[in-house]
Amino acid sequence: MATRERGGAEPLDASGVDHLVGFLLAIATAQTRQVYLQSVGTPFDLRTVEFTLLMLLLKNRGASPKRLAQTLNMPAPNVTVLIDRLVGRGLVERRRSSTDGRALQVLLTADGEALARKAHAESLSMEEPLLRRLSPGERVLLRELLLKLGTAA
Amino acid sequence: MATRERGGAEPLDASGVDHLVGFLLAIATAQTRQVYLQSVGTPFDLRTVEFTLLMLLLKNRGASPKRLAQTLNMPAPNVTVLIDRLVGRGLVERRRSSTDGRALQVLLTADGEALARKAHAESLSMEEPLLRRLSPGERVLLRELLLKLGTAA
DNA sequence: TATTGTTATACTCTATAACTATA
DNA sequence: TATAGTTATAGAGTATAACAATA
Numbered sequence: 001m002a003t004r005e006r007g008g009a010e011p012l013d014a015s016g017v018d019h020l021v022g023f024l025l026a027i028a029t030a031q032t033r034q035v036y037l038q039s040v041g042t043p044f045d046l047r048t049v050e051f052t053l054l055m056l057l058l059k060n061r062g063a064s065p066k067r068l069a070q071t072l073n074m075p076a077p078n079v080t081v082l083i084d085r086l087v088g089r090g091l092v093e094r095r096r097s098s099t100d101g102r103a104l105q106v107l108l109t110a111d112g113e114a115l116a117r118k119a120h121a122e123s124l125s126m127e128e129p130l131l132r133r134l135s136p137g138e139r140v141l142l143r144e145l146l147l148k149l150g151t152a153a
Numbered sequence: 154m155a156t157r158e159r160g161g162a163e164p165l166d167a168s169g170v171d172h173l174v175g176f177l178l179a180i181a182t183a184q185t186r187q188v189y190l191q192s193v194g195t196p197f198d199l200r201t202v203e204f205t206l207l208m209l210l211l212k213n214r215g216a217s218p219k220r221l222a223q224t225l226n227m228p229a230p231n232v233t234v235l236i237d238r239l240v241g242r243g244l245v246e247r248r249r250s251s252t253d254g255r256a257l258q259v260l261l262t263a264d265g266e267a268l269a270r271k272a273h274a275e276s277l278s279m280e281e282p283l284l285r286r287l288s289p290g291e292r293v294l295l296r297e298l299l300l301k302l303g304t305a306a
Numbered sequence: 307t308a309t310t311g312t313t314a315t316a317c318t319c320t321a322t323a324a325c326t327a328t329a
Numbered sequence: 330t331a332t333a334g335t336t337a338t339a340g341a342g343t344a345t346a347a348c349a350a351t352a
Contacts, residue, residue: 012216012224016208016273021280022185023205024296025178027303030226032175034306047341052176055169063165066310071165073183075344080312102310102351120169127174130305138298143177145287145295150180152283153187200318219333228321233335255328255333309352319342329332 021149031130039126044119049074049082051123054108054116057092062105064097091115174302184283192279197272202227202235204276207261207269210245215258217250244268 017023033048040051049072056063056071069079083106086092091112097103108116131139170176186201193204202225209216209224222232236259239245244265250256261269284292 012209012220013212014209014224016212017205017276020185020276021283021295021299022182022189022201024299024303025182025185026201028299029175029178029182031302031305032173032178036175048175048179049342052170056165056167059166059169064310067165071167074342076311077313077345078343100310100352104311123170123173130174130302133301133305134298138301141294142174142298142302145291145298146174146177146181148286148291149184149283149295150177152184152286202319217333227319229334230322230336231320250333253329253333257334307352310350311348312350313346313348315345315347317342317344319340321340322338323336324338325336326334327332328334329330 032127035126035130036123039122040119043122044115046115046119050086051119053082053086054091054112055120057106057108058113058116058120062095062107064103065106066103068106086112185280188279188283189276192275193272196275197268199268199272203239204272206235206239207244207265208273210259210261211266211269211273215248215260217256218259219256221259239265 014023036048036051040046041048044051046054052072053068056068060067065076065079065083069076072079074082083092083094087094090109093107093109095105095107097105134142167176189201189204193199194201197204199207205225206221209221213220218229218232218236222229225232227235236245236247240247243262246260246262248258248260250258287295
């Protein structure tokens, strides 16, 4: 390890936590969060959950809040508020299901679909700077390993 | 893809987001978060930041709030509140630096050190269930790849 | 009775501006 | 004038209980 003098203090000894995958995930997440905000979040005024919801609606027209909540891994009341905000911006709309009077269908408006497509196009390249140092094989492997971790339960 | 019938609805099509490393990180993080809460967070009543702070103090006695803030990647005011809480529980204490009247030293109390060591011991094995499906080589690789991502900026 | 969705609420997390005291 | 730390505050993220409408 090279000694760091520049900028003042050396970094603290993190050996009490850096054995944890959860710690490494947190640090990596900070990076992806930054590029997301820069390329999509700020330009399109979309928080990550809002972006994810639009992407889900793009591929699942008329999905119910219930199923959105399950996929987003988020309690139902929060999905209500989330949809409220997007309805307020004219990006999505709610329709009553014709087959089940309790259920709703959530649909993208024309504006919502246009925004969703633009945001998606941006998202395709935004992580490129982060992956620059990974070979194509490493990128594939990274995805596989993260997927294994995510489906471990 | 196998069709899923059990439990009711099939999962929504996530192909609009699952190309993103950030999305895979979020799902993996949900898993590590769960095992952390179960093994350390709930039993020791420590949120992840509190655990990390104790681990840092274990290896960096008397570190200043300023440097803790840098390492935790957290704004200074939040570190103040964080330390307040741990002081309130009798786990850490603040001392005025002898060489710089502005700076503080944050130290573990005897209770804090005992708790920190017990929590650390638990943390060493808590992720085992998540890594079960990964070979030793894959575990090493996972850490390397996450580290590359985390230091990409 | 069970399910879908909503309202209300609370606690944690993250971030910024304005202030005090030391240097 | 710059730095270390604090106070106050605001917004986003996460979670639960209680309720209305429909099945």
